[in-house]
Amino acid sequence: MISDNLREVKQEIQDSCALASRSSTEVTLVGVTKSVDTAQTIELANQGVKHLAENRADQFLAKKEEMSHFTDLSWHFIGNLQRRKVKSIINEVDYFHALDSLKLASEIQKRAKTTVCCFIEVNVSGEISKQGIADANLEDFVEQLAPFDKIKVIGLMTLAPLQSTQEEQHELFAKLKSLQEMIQEKGLDYAPCTQTSMGMSNDFSIAIQEGATFIRVGTSLFKN
Numbered sequence: 592m593i594s595d596n597l598r599e600v601k602q603e604i605q606d607s608c609a610l611a612s613r614s615s616t617e618v619t620l621v622g623v624t625k626s627v628d629t630a631q632t633i634e635l636a637n638q639g640v641k642h643l644a645e646n647r648a649d650q651f652l653a654k655k656e657e658m659s660h661f662t663d664l665s666w667h668f669i670g671n672l673q674r675r676k677v678k679s680i681i682n683e684v685d686y687f688h689a690l691d692s693l694k695l696a697s698e699i700q701k702r703a704k705t706t707v708c709c710f711i712e713v714n715v716s717g718e719i720s721k722q723g724i725a726d727a728n729l730e731d732f733v734e735q736l737a738p739f740d741k742i743k744v745i746g747l748m749t750l751a752p753l754q755s756t757q758e759e760q761h762e763l764f765a766k767l768k769s770l771q772e773m774i775q776e777k778g779l780d781y782a783p784c785t786q787t788s789m790g791m792s793n794d795f796s797i798a799i800q801e802g803a804t805f806i807r808v809g810t811s812l813f814k815n
């Protein structure tokens with residue numbers, strides 16, 4: 592049941608915050624609904640999860656449309672966004688979690704009617720298969736975004752590799768947090784970079800302990 596799952600997830604958020612002496616109000620639960628239908632997505636929203644995330648443009652648009660009677664939802668786009676899909680969704684997105692190239696930034700700049708809140712996806716683990724900006728290139732990438740007035744870098748996002756150990760997860764998330772603070776300290780208007788989007792069902796507790804402000808949770812909310 593979604594309600595039971597949600598209660599467990601919220602408890603784990605609280606426990607993890609307590610471990611790190613953080614307030615649970617600092618952590619936003621983003622419900623990842625990519626693998627469930629609209630009915631289950633609506634149920635999650637009715638249970639009070641107001642931040643929802645999808646990773647495919649067509650499903651994102653369909654669900655948002657079917658749920659337009661909700662007036663208090665925030666819509667997140669996570670995962671890879673093909674450039675040819677930018678036009679159709681960028682003006683529907685409240686938070687975009689996967690800014691990872693200048694080409695994509697240019698396309699967003701061209702298509703967005705207002706400023707888009709973006710997370711830069713960082714490949715902290717250095718995994719070859721991974722999307723994201725290599726951490727060594729992050730500062731340059733942020734500098735290159737200066738001319739794009741439709742892009743506001745509100746934070747950084749990462750994914751831990753599937754097979755990583757808890758120790759590695761701590762290390763990766765701590766690294767993302769320190770990169771986020773390094774960019775934040777630059778005091779750039781277009782890149783306040785106050786947020787970190789990190790942690791999924793299997794590792795959000797560790798991400799919270801390392802300073803996550805947005806966690807992206809799917810499986811744990813929708814398991815049977």
Ligand SMILES: *Cc1c(COP(=O)(O)O)cnc(C)c1O
Nearest residue numbers: 623669670791792807808809810
């Ligand atoms: C699917 C997905 C999630 C959620 O993962 P779960 O393990 O189901 O919690 C989070 N972030 C991204 C980018 C995803 O693609």
